[in-house]
Amino acid sequence: xxxxxxxxxxxxxxxxxxxxxxxxxxxxxxxxxxxxxxxxxxxxxxxxxxxxxxxxxxxxxxxxxxxxxxxxxxxxxxxxxxxxxxxxxxxxxxxxxxxxxxxxxxxxxxxxxxxxxxxxxxxxxxxxxxxxxxxxxxxxxxxxxxxxxxxxxxxxxxxxxxxxxxxxxxxxxxxxxxxxxxxxxxxxxxxxxxxxxxxxxxxxxxxxxxxxxxxxxxxxxxxxxxxxxxxxxxxxxxxxxxxxxxxxxxxxxxxxxxxxxxxxxxxxxxxxxxxxxxxxxxxxxxxxxxxxxxxxxxxxxxxxxxxxxxxxxxxxxxxxxxxxxxxxxxxxxxxxxxxxxxxxxxxxxxxxxxxxxxxxxxxxxxxxxxxxxxxxxxxxxxxxxxxxxxxxxxxxxxxxxxxxxxxxxxxxxxxxxxxxxxxxxxxxxxxxxxxxxxxxxxxxxxxxxxx
Amino acid sequence: xxxxxxxxxxxxxxxxxxxxxxxxxxxxxxxxxxxxxxxxxxxxxxxxxxxxxxxxxxxxxxxxxxxxxxxxxxxxxxxxxxxxxxxxxxxxxxxxxxxxxxxxxxxxxxxxxxxxxxxxxxxxxxxxxxxxxxxxxxxxxxxxxxxxxxxxxxxxxxxxxxxxxxxxxxxxxxxxxxxxxxxxxxxxxxxxxxxxxxxxxxxxxxxxxxxxxxxxxxxxxxxxxxxxxxxxxxxxxxxxxxxxxxxxxxxxxxxxxxxxxxxxxxxxxxxxxxxxxxxxxxxxxxxxxxxxxxxxxxxxxxxxxxxxxxxxxxxxxxxxxxxxxxxxxxxxxxxxxxxxxxxxxxxxxxxxxxxxxxxxxxxxxxxxxxxxxxxxxxxxxxxxxxxxxxxxxxxxxxxxxxxxxxxxxxxxxxxxxxxxxxxxxxxxxxxxxxxxxxxxxxxxxxxxxxx
Numbered sequence: 001x002x003x004x005x006x007x008x009x010x011x012x013x014x015x016x017x018x019x020x021x022x023x024x025x026x027x028x029x030x031x032x033x034x035x036x037x038x039x040x041x042x043x044x045x046x047x048x049x050x051x052x053x054x055x056x057x058x059x060x061x062x063x064x065x066x067x068x069x070x071x072x073x074x075x076x077x078x079x080x081x082x083x084x085x086x087x088x089x090x091x092x093x094x095x096x097x098x099x100x101x102x103x104x105x106x107x108x109x110x111x112x113x114x115x116x117x118x119x120x121x122x123x124x125x126x127x128x129x130x131x132x133x134x135x136x137x138x139x140x141x142x143x144x145x146x147x148x149x150x151x152x153x154x155x156x157x158x159x160x161x162x163x164x165x166x167x168x169x170x171x172x173x174x175x176x177x178x179x180x181x182x183x184x185x186x187x188x189x190x191x192x193x194x195x196x197x198x199x200x201x202x203x204x205x206x207x208x209x210x211x212x213x214x215x216x217x218x219x220x221x222x223x224x225x226x227x228x229x230x231x232x233x234x235x236x237x238x239x240x241x242x243x244x245x246x247x248x249x250x251x252x253x254x255x256x257x258x259x260x261x262x263x264x265x266x267x268x269x270x271x272x273x274x275x276x277x278x279x280x281x282x283x284x285x286x287x288x289x290x291x292x293x294x295x296x297x298x299x300x301x302x303x304x305x306x307x308x309x310x311x312x313x314x315x316x317x318x319x320x321x322x323x324x325x326x327x328x329x330x331x332x333x334x335x336x337x338x339x340x341x342x343x344x345x346x347x348x349x350x351x352x353x354x355x356x357x358x359x360x361x362x363x364x365x366x367x368x369x370x371x372x373x374x375x376x377x378x379x380x381x382x383x384x385x386x387x388x389x390x391x392x393x394x395x396x397x398x399x400x401x402x403x404x405x406x407x408x409x410x411x412x413x414x415x416x417x418x419x420x421x422x423x424x425x426x427x428x429x430x431x432x433x434x435x436x437x438x439x440x441x442x443x444x445x446x447x448x449x450x451x
Numbered sequence: 452x453x454x455x456x457x458x459x460x461x462x463x464x465x466x467x468x469x470x471x472x473x474x475x476x477x478x479x480x481x482x483x484x485x486x487x488x489x490x491x492x493x494x495x496x497x498x499x500x501x502x503x504x505x506x507x508x509x510x511x512x513x514x515x516x517x518x519x520x521x522x523x524x525x526x527x528x529x530x531x532x533x534x535x536x537x538x539x540x541x542x543x544x545x546x547x548x549x550x551x552x553x554x555x556x557x558x559x560x561x562x563x564x565x566x567x568x569x570x571x572x573x574x575x576x577x578x579x580x581x582x583x584x585x586x587x588x589x590x591x592x593x594x595x596x597x598x599x600x601x602x603x604x605x606x607x608x609x610x611x612x613x614x615x616x617x618x619x620x621x622x623x624x625x626x627x628x629x630x631x632x633x634x635x636x637x638x639x640x641x642x643x644x645x646x647x648x649x650x651x652x653x654x655x656x657x658x659x660x661x662x663x664x665x666x667x668x669x670x671x672x673x674x675x676x677x678x679x680x681x682x683x684x685x686x687x688x689x690x691x692x693x694x695x696x697x698x699x700x701x702x703x704x705x706x707x708x709x710x711x712x713x714x715x716x717x718x719x720x721x722x723x724x725x726x727x728x729x730x731x732x733x734x735x736x737x738x739x740x741x742x743x744x745x746x747x748x749x750x751x752x753x754x755x756x757x758x759x760x761x762x763x764x765x766x767x768x769x770x771x772x773x774x775x776x777x778x779x780x781x782x783x784x785x786x787x788x789x790x791x792x793x794x795x796x797x798x799x800x801x802x803x804x805x806x807x808x809x810x811x812x813x814x815x816x817x818x819x820x821x822x823x824x825x826x827x828x829x830x831x832x833x834x835x836x837x838x839x840x841x842x843x844x845x846x847x848x849x850x851x852x853x854x855x856x857x858x859x860x861x862x863x864x865x866x867x868x869x870x871x872x873x874x875x876x877x878x879x880x881x882x883x884x885x886x887x888x889x890x891x892x893x894x895x896x897x898x899x900x901x902x
Contacts, residue, residue, distance in 0.1 A: 006538045006764040009524070017491035023494070036822045037822070037827075043471060043474075045460065087457045097847050136832035139832060142832075261816060310457075313456070314454065314457070360589050368714055379488075382582070
């Protein structure tokens with residue numbers, strides 16, 4: 001037979017079982033946390049009408065999108081989960097209850113230039129809350145509180161959710177008479193972390209046409225630092241000069257206060273006036289999240305408040321707030337930095353049951369009994385030498401093996417071997433189950449280890 | 452703004468939140484059950500190199516596949532989960548432990564003609580066990596035992612897993628001197644349920660060129676019916692005439708015996724000599740699963756034993772056994788037949804917390820306290836009239852609302868309303884959590900109700 005060399009496309013993550021188990025654990029934490037906050041799981045198609053996905057149009061998206069014909073249809077793969085959400089809410093408006101809260105953890109597709117750590121197929125894990133006409137500011141505090149729970153669930157403590165408000169920025173630019181340039185200014189300021197203050201000032205004066213005084217005023221503003229209380233207090237000196245600014249200040253104050261009520265410690269969130277998010281889309285609170293020991297990664301979770309989710313599809317005003325975790329990239333980075341807890345088992349089973357007699361029936365019954373207690377059991381039926389069986393157990397990484405030979409059968413017992421310590425005990429099936437469960441419970445470390 | 456009418460492509464399932472919650476529940480049952488039997492979750496890319504996906508080639512697949520260019524790459528969307536598994540095992544052979552057990556619950560894509568109940572994007576939920584060179588017969592009994600647990604987990608009892616063995620069929624055709632025609636014969640016999648015995652006989656003689664006697668012998672053979680013991684006993688009379696037949700008989704006997712050891716009741720599985728599965732791919736045990744009250748649906752879960760998973764990609768002999776549930780179609784049919792338990796809540800939250808005071812902080816703290824007990828809480832911060840808030844709770848279908856007004860706050864309590872009975876009680880937050888959890892526990896019916 002002519003054989004084809006098997007390969008996986010570059011830019012597409014395909015994990016070995018042990019690693020996949022850890023990614024699945026992250027997804028499970030995401031699903032559980034999102035559900036705990038009353039978000040409904042949503043699952044839109046990966047393929048949509050290309051016209052609908054590209055309603056907004058615009059450069060990078062059009063270039064990166066996977067678009068193709070099938071019959072007469074002009075199709076494309078989704079490149080994010082926001083556009084499909086907008087379509088969904090516009091399409092099913094009459095059948096949904098608002099505020100509508102949904103989470104979606106799905107793959108999206110972007111045919112970017114292949115590059116280490118860049119993926120063409122990757123998971124996004126999004127939450128959004130969509131209002132009908134209005135949406136209370138309380139939601140803008142809840143979103144980062146949920147992200148705090150997710151990251152703590154992963155085992156992370158050294159992260160910071162940075163919060164700002166676009167109304168404050170727009171209001172401030174309006175005070176300087178720079179409203180028409182605020183898009184350019186924000187995109188420039190957004191690069192502060194990457195290029196530094198000096199270059200930002202240079203771009204503002206040379207490319208955006210600001211005066212030296214205006215640029216200096218902006219740099220002074222975004223250099224306001226300190227505790228959240230100190231930053232808010234510094235902002236008070238600007239109050240009364242611009243309505244939008246004052247509105248934004250009220251929102252940022254409310255979000256800060258409520259985030260504390262949600263139990264998010266001050267060390268895990270920071271009011272940061274340099275956060276702007278490049279997109280015009282955002283109109284209020286904006287978020288970025290950084291791993292404090294890995295600032296080079298940039299934001300691993302970003303989002304914000306927007307006024308008009310689905311303007312391309314409906315005349316209904318649908319304001320919302322949302323945040324997105326680039327899960328595949330986050331996982332890749334955590335793995336590369338060696339932060340995935342190696343002590344946490346990625347084995348597909350908690351125990352391997354090894355029948356040592358001709359008749360498999362007693363081993364099958366034992367396996368079923370242990371499974372009924374929630375223990376993940378693999379039954380190993382292959383005719384191999386004992387040494388090969390144990391070497392298989394080692395390769396899988398199962399924490400326990402359960403042996404059932406003639407002696408054990410005669411005594412109504414089974415032998416349980418702890419594969420880490422080598423310790424072996426002979427127990428009744430009932431006690432064996434309890435023994436394994438106790439051992440597994442002590443084995444439950446965090447998913448991520450911070451160094 | 453020019454608006455585009457939002458739509459979802461035909462042939463693509465997109466569910467409203469209440470329905471989606473039920474599909475998610477099915478997927479959760481699948482994941483948990485597969486994991487309990489020691490299967491590792493796998494997640495291969497949806498896009499693969501078209502040459503690799505089409506290595507086998509062949510009519511329907513080539514016509515239905517979504518294939519497209521991106522840059523110089525010839526790409527395609529996977530049309531099943533077996534071909535990507537074959538690629539995965541061939542590619543990662545040296546890094547895997549065999550037998551390798553994996554489950555994958557993912558969407559696959561087939562550009563079929565749109566038709567009611569036919570989907571172009573649909574979930575398959577597959578399990579496979581792949582051996583290196585050899586694979587014990589025990590695995591062929593375990594696979595249907597797992598499917599039994601899954602279907603019982605869904606709440607189904609009126610289903611039957613039908614089991615046969617291709618070696619018995621091939622051996623039998625060899626006895627009749629029809630080895631070269633066995634592919635044609637099996638494809639014809641496979642249609643027995645749909646077209647009846649008379650038409651099968653006609654096709655066998657007219658199209659396949661069998662003698663009347665041969666056709667009669669085949670029809671007599673596949674009309675062997677009765678309990679599993681009766682069918683096996685009837686087969687004994689054919690023993691000793693063909694080696695392959697005898698081998699198949701031994702396997703079928705072992706599978707039947709072991710299925711009983713796995714605790715699968717006789718009423719849920721049947722040795723059925725009419726099951727052939729159309730594909731040449733299968734070489735031993737084959738499975739089909741039917742809903743007894745809905746035979747018109749056909750098989751909802753099929754699979755079998757194969758000798759060579761990845762012959763297109765590697766010279767390694769990789770025998771395996773697997774089964775696949777067409778999840779999207781199964782869900783669609785169950786829903787259409789009205790079998791999804793309407794009493795089971797599809798609400799995104801267990802309780803809606805309604806702050807009734809100016810300051811949201813106490814309601815936030817209460818919501819967090821209830822969430823810490825695992826209760827899914829939606830916090831409702833919108834400034835609406837009380838009636839509108841309750842109507843929102845009704846629309847969501849949440850079983851409980853929790854009210855926190857000045858009186859409750861002063862007393863350190865909250866009011867919990869059971870939205871089904873209308874009963875309202877005032878409790879401490881601690882007691883409110885226990886009260887809701889008790890109520891939810893009593894509310895845990897099966898996912899599917901059989902009529």
